[in-house]
Amino acid sequence: MSSIKGFIVAGTHSGCGKTSVALGLMAALARRNIKVQPFKTGPDFIDPGHHSRAAGRPCHNLDGWMLSGDTLRDIFSRYAQNADACIVEGVMGLYDGYSALDETGSTSHLSKKLNLPVILVVDAGSMARSAAALVQGFCNFDPETPIAGVIFNRVGSSKHARILEEAISLTDVPLVGCLPRREEISTPSRHLGLVTPDHLEDLDFKYNALADWVEENLELEQIIEALPDIPLQPRFDEVPMIPRVRIGVARDDAFSFYYEENLRLLREAGAELIPFSPIEAKELPEGISGLYFGGGYPELASFDLAQNTKLRRAIADFSATGHPVYAECGGFMYLMESISKDDRLFPMCGVFPFRCSMQSRFQALGYREVKLARETILGPEGTKVRGHEFHYSALEGIKETTQTSYQVTSKKTVSTNEGFIANGNTLGSYIHLHFASNPLVAKNFVEACIHSSRMENI
Template identity: 35%
Template sequence: MPDVPVSADSYLHYGDGFQGGQFYLYSIQPHSEIGLAYSLLNKISKKGVGIMLSLSLNEQNIKNVPRLVIGAPQGRSGKTTFTLGLLRAFARQGMAVQPFKKGPDYIDASWHTAAAGYTCRNLDSFFMKRNQICKSIFDQSVEKNITIIEGAMGLYDGLDLQGSSSTAEIAKVTRTPVLFVVDATRMTRSIAAMVMGYQHFDPDVQIVGVVLNKVARVRHEKMAREAIEEFCNIPVVGAIPKDVNLCIPDRHLGLVTKGEFDETDKLLDYFADVISEHVDLDKILTLARSAPELPSCSESIVPNLTVEYSLKNRGLKPKIGIIQDAAFSFYYPENIEALKGLGAEVVPISALSDNQLPGDLDGLYIGGGFPEVFAAKLEENETLRGDIRIAGENGLPIYAECGGLMYLGRSIRTSSQNFEMVGLLPFDTQMEGKPQGHGYTIMETNPDQSWFEEKAEIKGHEFHNSKVINLAPHVKFGLIVKRGHGIDGQHDGICYKNVFAAYNHIHALGCPEWAEGMINIAVNYHMSKWTQADKLLS
């Protein structure tokens, strides 16, 4: 089979491709810093499956991605409302804006997606490698005019003294300039001292502009602006007045989810109106265009398609249901894309409105969310709960995270009521007034599970105000907690038949074996159904 030569200033770019069942399209595009030549298979044909490779060249050097990190001295400075208004303001100008959120955050990311009109991605150096972070920006920013990365907490706040997993680390890893949002409440000249400290704390972090938030009056803005531009030598590109309407309602796990808010677009348009009036959008675009080239991400460019090829060659396409609704909305897009990339057919399901599971499912994925908020509606849907319980008892592979774990138990208990859930797993969950688990996690896999290799290290995160109670003593756990809380401080991942339910959330880029494990279990289940059918017919 002949090799296809590739010039040194090109790189392999792969995406969704053509997924009509037979062919997948991969393309070559310019990449100025990768001096590598890739040998590409011209065509693979085995049992009717082909891979088509296209050498289409794009003249634009897409490593020069216009981009900014939105940082702040601390949380509650106004980063999120500013970012949402900025995304929507650029989008209303007809610009293609790619949003990112630093850290493990589902809710802010969903608001970003609504504001920009493009799916927000998360960047996290705890469970993502540096080249994966750069590659995510690289891939998603193709044909976009600007990329905006919203930070989390204070700019330098991280896990340790070195600031690992901080917003600043993301800025450094990706060589992205920082636009600094400062709450100007009761400060004028002192803001310059604060900004100067952040400028010099780490010389590798480039703060290129400031946005003043909660400005009281014209004189307040003038004094702060002049001090920053005089002593810090960077421009103030916006001054947002105090406005009680510049907020999104929140609850125990953060902002209210976008799906629960009836007037999402009206609110986002209001944010954009304020930003358009009080912020210099042209100047921000100029600052974004000053970003240097992204670091090379060549290590992660060529995908491992071994599992995909083997599944395709066996003619299998497992059907996996995903419960996605207002109650269960915590999914990283990469997780769903990983399942699709390995050949799965993904079917959306609502636990609130669908009264039965789709036919011929080979697996079920239930993410996190707020089942406690929608507990009454979930309880009302008794037929679906019964369908899931029977399917699980009959061996359907089910992977559940956090809210999904709660849903599979017997009940959810609040301070005033008790709501029946699926009843597949032998426990109840009790809602508490403060977090029972919050932060990054490190788990080690047990042999009593079939989803991951034994003694593998699984990095993830958790954030839950519920705790498991009345847990049956015979339960088997698939995970040993090395960092975090899990179910009881020592274990996570309840295993029952083909069910795996944990508080731990994983990201497919940080845990690629998760998707492979789910696909393998789903394929085995699919084949076992046909084997049983053959026995009945023989």
């Protein structure tokens, strides 16, 4: 059985600097020609984009609530096979997950599922001896969580670093290093996460600055050498599928939120994925039998999207013919009548007979389990799949006659209806579904596109 060196970069809380540390480590190792496979805990889309750019390899999400333990191990082993080391960035605080009473979905939960050691990032600003108490508390809260070391971040001076070194000696946790405060190289935030790589300039400079910050203050070789070997599940070389149908996938600055595993499962089911830009393309890709609109920030490109009237009409016509169209969150917003923002109304595709408006506070946030209440392009009635929802826009003008197909449950006990249907085979929702929580969903969508293609040729 093969093995690999790997660890999780976790944090005491959101905003402690774990993303900067993870990116710095990835970039530092990658520029030494070490093949680093990045992963991200939880349902995030923005951090994985940065990881992919910094490490030079696609990042994959590992979510312990949406995915089973076997699926987590399968994804980890699949993409770790040809790497030299794996770095997983955690989500929120180390123990934060689905609920306050349940570890599911937390970084701690993932570390135990994959037997990955944790390096804990602590914001040590304005702390001295208390930093040791904080670390000890994290270790004692769940002794089964393998905390292998600690990194103190936002350290004010060399004197401050010496005090922290003395304090951590009161615990049994090794000190990996102290990182000085460097606010000028932090990554700005937008909405619920970081700014996407597509909306930042001088990325190579930023990643190199983070790599320098890490290399100057941490002993990278010692970190890697001290890590245990993580066994990987044995795998056979995969035989690629011959594509049976072409599906257009919206990919540009406005639409970039896709789980890599979703795309792989579509290809595995027989789809050839054809990327196109709703901002720039004047027509849909040739020969497609389905469309997939992922999430993103369409509100940031609302002017350009609205100006591309030719493509908006082509998408509306494609949907009207009954071809399968699946859209989530930002893609769902694009298929509505309009997006309103800053007292301006931007026309969109008009597939769904309602609109959305941008709000100053988020309108929904959390895990969702979907059960299909009727047969759709994702599967028969009763099909279950898990996902996550977060958005700042609010729906307006929904008619009572508008059909829905999702029975949605979350931590709230009240079930809600979502999954709006238009033209029979267009399905849209704010929920980002993870197809690996039920791979039949990807297969069903591809089969619906194949059926549509055959009907068109009759």
